[in-house]
Amino acid sequence: MLKKLLPTISLLFSLFMPSFAQDRGNIEIIKDPQIDTLVQKHIQSNQLQPTIEGYRIQIYFESGNQARTLANRIKERFEQIYPDKGAYLSFNEPYYRVRVGDFRDKISAEAFRQLLLQDFPNAFIVPDHVYFEKIEN
Incomplete structure (x- = not known):
């Protein structure tokens, strides 16, 4: 009888044992207080300059004395012809470039590029960071 009872008790004990291992506990995260400061600065910078990945159309790209x-x-x-569209002048050594528009997808950029070709025949689409609130459909 003891030979049959001992395995049964062992089996019951092993079935209930994992439930005792699931005690809830507290996790304490130790971190540098500057992490919170950096996260807040990151949030503020994103609010000041809200950009996302998108497309613009480059209408000028040149280097030199008169660039x-x-x-x-x-x-x-460009601003005279299309006053409602954004135009952005940038310098990335040694090139000056003019990019226009704020497009979320390439299809929208291509539609506008087709319009630009009459006035700016060398216009082409480039990936860029675009302003979220100015996105054109």
């Missing part, structure tokens, strides 16, 4: 002057002229010409 800045020409880039400003191209940008002004």
